[in-house]
Amino acid sequence: MNSLKSKMSPSKKILPIGYKYGFHDKVKSVFELPHGLTKKTVEAISFYKSEPDWMKERRLQALGIFKNMPLPTWGADLSRINFDNICYYLKPSDRKETSWRDVPPKIRRTFTKLGIPQAEARFLAGAGAQYDSEAVYHNLKEEWVKQGVIFLDMDSALREYPDLVKQYFGTVVPIKDNKLAALNSAVWSGGSFVYVPKGVQVTVPLQAYFRLNAQNMGQFERTLIIAEEGSFVNYVEGCTAPVYSLDSLHCAVVEIIAKPYARVRYTTMQNWSNDVYNLVTKRAVAYEGATVEWIDGNFGSQVTMKYPSVILKGRGSRADILSLAFAGRGQHQDAGGKAIHLASDTSSNIISKSVAQKGGRTSYRGLLKVVPQISGIKSKIKCDALLMDAESRSDTYPTMKIGSNDTQIEHEATVSRLGEEQLFYLRSRGLSENEAASLIVSGFIEPIAKELPLEYAVELNKLIQLEMEGSVG
């Protein structure tokens, strides 16, 4: 049996230990910048991209702030990140393709199990930077352009719409916000730029992987979404398939501006390989009557710190944050959400679901703030954690700062284990222990899964089945 197994996965030797779906592609880029972060690195990045001066200045200013700012002392342990041992820029065209044949059979099997079409799987596996959806993309693009929607990668947006970018870039997440946002501001590359004009409803979700030539899943991506008055857009990023990354640090910034009565929904599902530090600053501003919805799923990675936030700035604005975290062996998922109420009649709703298994750790960390002298505030926060075994750990750290008395604030959190009775019942109906456990977990995360586009929800459930393999008994 053993010899058969080893025959089946010839690539096993080069697999990093502990990452089920991991594989290496031997990328050697000619234009790779020397490791480490100096003024020269930043200038070189800016030069490669032929950026306007203001952006270069911004990057340099951010670099200075990054150097002087301490790492956050709360949350996950970040002391092991060596900022001098990271390659900060790789010219996209130099990213070498791996051939599909080189992709380990195990990964290919994972893609098959998740039901991802081969063309897309190739792209995700780094085999074929061109994901073959040109026809679909083209038609959709024409429609968007007709409506005046701009959907580009950030680098192109800066070239083609410099004024628009300059007006909004960094207005939601300023350079000084935190050390990692400063780092991103200094070395950002890739990410998406979305602009939806007044009153336009984008009915088809904008999916990051429609953009062919861009680096969707860059290391320091920067995303900016501007929804003008009365518009609607649903932006979908990432996927449940494992994203293999050579980079040990992923540090992104996402900014959303929802103008009066606009509605923006941002959906992320990410599954990083097990050595990645995933440290992301996501923030939105909602003006009068606007709605911002974050749907955020975190799988994989070594450490994730991600707290999608909404600043409710205009009267009657609304925030909805759904956060899902799944931690396995050696992983710490520190996720949550923040709602900052600055105006009257605003409401927020945060739902967090986390699952920890095989010694993993999940933490909910959240902030709810209501400033003085506003009224009619409603907020509801609900955190549920599921522990699959005795080695795993779950924490809840919510903070509520309420400065106004005309409020209605509710918070509840529960931590529970996989119910033995539920397991027993399902097993009595003929399910295996594994099937039963993953069915229970799927039920547990259902409130979030049902908000996802259908194909994502299906993939999510399959991914959970995969992650849960061998977790019971």
Place this chain on the structure above:
Amino acid sequence: MSDLLQKRVSNKKGHFCLLNFSSSTECPVLIKKTNYPTIYQISVKSGVKATVIFADVSRIKIEAIVDKDAEFNITTVISETNQVELNSEVKLKGRGAMVNQNIIALSSNQENISINCILNHLAPQTYGRIISRRVLAGSSQSTLYGMLKIAPGAYSTDTYLSDKVILIGDKARAESVPSLEILTDEVKASHGATIGKMSPDELFYLRSRGLSLSDAQTLLLRAFIQPVLTGVDSNIVEHLLKKLNKL
């Protein structure tokens, strides 16, 4: 009281008070109006049931250890003092140990009340409750940090924290941070927090039954603090109700 070993020590670092419960007492130990910062080290021995009530203390630190099958009830009433800092850590050290911690805070004006309480479940089959009710009027401020910790191996533990705040004053501010750190799976652990004003619907109902606005308010507030009044000396309850009338 003969079974209670009580010792007071004062030195340069501050005041210490050691309370050692080695057999059960029906009568609660009442500690009132301490104006100087004091550390209370309390130990509740195996199988003992003990109750301690702190009333109108200003700056205190409670370090309690609860042994096997012991039951420890601790109530803190805050209604008279301006600056309150309450720090407590209760360690449930023996199997089957139980703690009920109640906190009542009524503040009428510029008070600043900071509460920090930790329940540390170190042994299996332990039971813990923290129930807090805060009523904040005027421009008073209050913070509660609550932490429920369950150590690895402390299975079959049942722990819960409830923090409810009513903000009466326009300038009153409340902060609540109920945290959980759970390191084992076979447990029941949860918390709930609500912050808001008195329900207008409930007030309206009571007024429709003929109560004046202030009577209706007092009645609702009384109901609000009722869950944390169990076991509290009737003199103190009387006093609290009088204070409610004035809020």
